[in-house]
Amino acid sequence: MxxxxxxxxxxxxxxxxxxxxxxxxxxxxxxxxxxxxxxxxxxxxxxxxxxxxxxxxxxxxxxxxxxxxxxxxxxxxxxxxxxxxxxxxxxxxxxxxxxxxxxxxxxxxxxVPPIHDITTDLEYPPAFEALAAAREAAPNAVAYPQRFAAQQRAAYGRLHAITLPLPMEDAMIAAKATVEAQGWEIAAVTDSTLEATATTRWFGFKDDVVIRLTETSDGVRVDMRSASRVGQSDLGTNAERIQDFLVALDARVAQ
Missing domain, CATH: 1.20.58 (Methane Monooxygenase Hydroxylase; Chain G, domain 1)
Structure with missing residues (x-):
């Protein structure tokens, strides 16, 4: 005590x-x-x-x-x-x-530039059709804003389409499988296009994706566009998404 x-x-x-x-x-x-x-x-x-x-x-x-x-x-x-x-x-x-x-x-x-819509084809960007209504209800535009082209070219000049040495049907099968592996929600698939939505984990931002396949003499050209529904700047997310997807698709086809 x-x-x-x-x-x-x-x-x-x-x-x-x-x-x-x-x-x-x-x-x-x-x-x-x-x-x-x-x-x-x-x-x-x-x-x-x-x-x-x-x-x-x-x-x-x-x-x-x-x-x-x-x-x-x-x-x-x-x-x-x-x-x-x-x-x-x-x-x-x-x-x-x-x-x-x-x-x-x-x-x-x-x-990175304050843009939110990225495409591999600046002259004829792939168009949203199935997701057009969802994008019309959101703040950002449905069509690719041409004023972004110069900024995209300067910041992401190395971003370009790829060509797959496959028939169109096989190329679409590979593209769809790659989209599913990314966990994106597929909105529509046609013979030559695929539309899907990617949702970010933290804030749940919706970014829409359209993939366009075009037959060429060398195979199938794959163009892609990724666009955020809200926000002026995407912090480089859409360009990174396109690059990662095309690399994954090319690797899948190579296997």
């Missing part, structure tokens, strides 16, 4: 633990806002503007949590309270991981 009464008080008192808990609370709130921003928009609970506001607020809270985490490390280390030091280090590390994706998105937005 006497030993517990005269036990020495920990250095710094309750402050190191209190500051550590503050950082943890801010971190949890930031994670909830940032993760919930995409989910809330995906399920139509909030508007796109509101979801982006939630994302920014979460990022600001995360920065605050990181700052508190560093303060915790300094205060707890000075007081030789090693558990709060560990909590502060873990909080700061978690913040770095959380803000890495938004920071990468911002950096990418500055490095």
């Amino acid at each position: 006497a030993s517990s009464i005269f036990r020495p008080r920990p250095r710094g008192g309750a402050w190191p633990v209190a500051v550590a808990w503050l950082g943890v609370v801010l971190l949890v709130a930031a994670a909830a806002l940032m993760a919930g921003a995409g989910t809330a928009y995906k399920w139509d609970w909030v508007s796109l503007g509101t979801s982006f506001s939630m994302l920014r607020q979460g990022a600001h809270l995360a920065v605050g949590a990181g700052a508190v985490g560093l303060v915790t490390v300094l205060v707890a280390a000075f007081c030789r309270r090693w558990r709060p030091v560990l909590v502060g280090l873990l909080t700061s590390t978690a913040v770095v991981a959380m803000v890495a994706l938004p920071a990468q998105m911002m950096q990418r937005a500055q490095s």
